[in-house]
Amino acid sequence: MGTDKPLLVLEHVSKSFGAVQALDDASIELFAGEAHALVGENGAGKSTLVKMLAGVHRPDRGRLLIDGREAVLSSPAAARAAGIAVIYQEPTLFPDLSVAENIFMGRQPLRRGRRIDKKLMRRQVVEILKPLGVGLDPDRLCRGLSIADQQIVEIAKALSLDARVIVMDEPTAALSAYEVERLFGAVGALRHNGAAVLFISHRLEEVFQICQRATVMRDGRRVLCAPVSSLSAGDLVRAMVGRDMEARGDGMRRVPGEPVLQVERLTREGVFVDISFEVRSGEVVALAGLVGAGRSEVARAIFGIDSYDAGSVKVGGKPLRKGAPVAAMAAGVGLVPEDRRLQGLVMELSTAANIGLASLGRLRRYRLLRRAVERRFAEEWATRLRLKYGRLSDAVSTLSGGNQQKVVLAKWLSRNPRVLIVDEPTRGIDVATKAEVHRLLADLARSGVAVLMISSELPEVLAVADRVLVMREGRLVAALGGEEATEQTIVAAATGQAEVAA
């Protein structure tokens, strides 16, 4: 790279959707052999740029150069033919077809008589997967593959296409640490082959770990493009938000009150065993642990989505009927689930309807929903949570990820919960909104709500929680308060390196 000509250039491109200017005179250059970070807050225009490279959107103004020649990507197939491969956060595979067929769909190797050469296909898949260090069986159906393995299938697809530009849209958002390492290995292999990798991530430490250059976008424009070695995390964040981030103040320590949520010896066979803890009014308790340790399952059981085999849950001293979310809601429990698109929101409904969804009882008269009341209600909460939206009547799917999460929060906060359970509240959310969510949780606790937060991000756990409970393999293995909770003690407990009395 450096003096070489760039492989791909987007030059002064603009794109608007209706009144929304998604990209405004944005540019980016990608060189062979580099991993190039693209960062920015949600809504900064990254997705639009990606879709342009994927051949989904075409620029209103500006042009695209590949190898110095102007190119038009009129369809996903055209983008693929031009050597551009896009790997989405949640890959779209064929669950009923084999790994090999997924990789070669539409361009399977043929033998005599235009028949698909299955043996050759299988051999090629094995060869492609070898440098990635993955033992995926080419004949295995894709149904049931983990997201990490699905991404590996997508990467294998890109490799089999000899793609020269590989765009990865938040590939690490749903991966475990081990899987992230494996993915980074694959990125290295791609770069080594002379491909340019455009890497989009909200985790800045990943940018510093694998990227050579970074482009920062804000409000549809490029605000910074520089070698990563010349940048600090602070530089990136400043460029993204356009201001300095305020440091978290520990000044307002909260004073916990009475226990509000009491969980006693909760057991769901094969999932979690003998879970006991309490969350008091005014405190944030984090539930930490490895992915698959059973944390979300405990939350689901408390809220009544799943039943449990033994134990009890009490809210405000009164036992909660098991397996009954309606009873949990009536007792003042709220749950912000892990997957906001599938569980937290009704994507086709409007923003206003989603905010009001858990409060329908208050929004109706004579059993009829009053739209005007719903809208005023939604407006109030949208303002309180500083929601960025076009119109409240638009489908909630039009909002960016961070704003969608705010809608889920608004839905529950508007019920004035006594207990709020939040599961991975900031997954896939940009830095600034993340800080807002953290502040919100702190404010909630200060106002007397008992907050139970599940999080896989240690800095988040340490920044927000008063106490940290650690789960491992379905059991509560540690309760760490105040000073005891550090990255080392949590990881040690979560991985079983040290047993701490619960």
Place this chain on the structure above:
Amino acid sequence: MASLAFPASARLSSRRFVEAVMRAREFGIVAVLVVFVVVTTSVQPRFFDNQNIKFVFSNAVIYALLALGETVVVISRNYDLSVGSVLGLSAYLSSDLFQRAHGIPIVGVFAVGLAIGVGCGAVNGAIVAVARVPSLVVTLATLYIYRATDVLIIGGGMVVANTLPGGFLSIPTSSVGPVPYLAIAVAAAVAAAAYYLGTFRPGRDLYAIGSNPEAARLAGVPTGKRVFWGFVVSGGVAGLAGVLWAATYGTIDSTAGYGYELTVIAAVVVGGVNIFGGSGTVVGAALGALLLATINQALYVLGISSFWDPAIDGALILAAISLDHWITVRLTSALRKRSVRGAA
């Protein structure tokens, strides 16, 4: 990395398991079929004589043929409800030719039946693929339209057997032992279709479209074109089945093939084809048709009122769908266990 997540890695080959399950689907139908035949024969030995077997086969071939075409459509997450009407239209128009065009060769009549079916299928396919109307609605509409056309043309009349040449009427009845040549021909057609769907790109494309239409589009699969041709195949096959229907029954009025679409879809579902597309085979669907025809005949031979026939078909559909669901759930969890744990 501050993320708290490590996998408990364990990866085993799942190939054998998956293959076993897939094979088990067709094997399961054969097993049910065998049990049915054995039980029925033990109660009424007459069931296993040549005449009866021939009867079952000649009933099954038309349904099996229709099921073949329907499977091609269902695999791509579409439905063709118009097959019964297409069959009726083709049965009348083609057999009527023996009177209208004297001396027309039998092959010519089959060609006309095929052409009628292809035409009807092309209309279905074009509306689904170009106008992007859900196929369930499109073919529900054409089910009525094709049937109405049939009624309009025939009026109160009908084609009767004595206007049809003997060579034509003997097509369904000529056989080697108890097995009609026609059954062998249909079996060959099913085998050819299975091979095509398994080893040629357009065939795999249909599975891809049914498995995940959006991903198929992103992979550059010409989805509209493939779906269109799927309907053309289904229509063409129904057209051929119409001619065979005429040869089998000899008397053709405007009710020919009435209600067949539901039996065909029943055969497809019983045969293990996923009603939401993406998986299943034409072999399974044809076996499903054979099973339904066998049960039908068994009830007749056992002297059980044919009143029970739809009830048993219904029970079979429920059993097949429950089994399908159960297998999918078990398969998913088995596959998940066999891959790396992680990624919540």
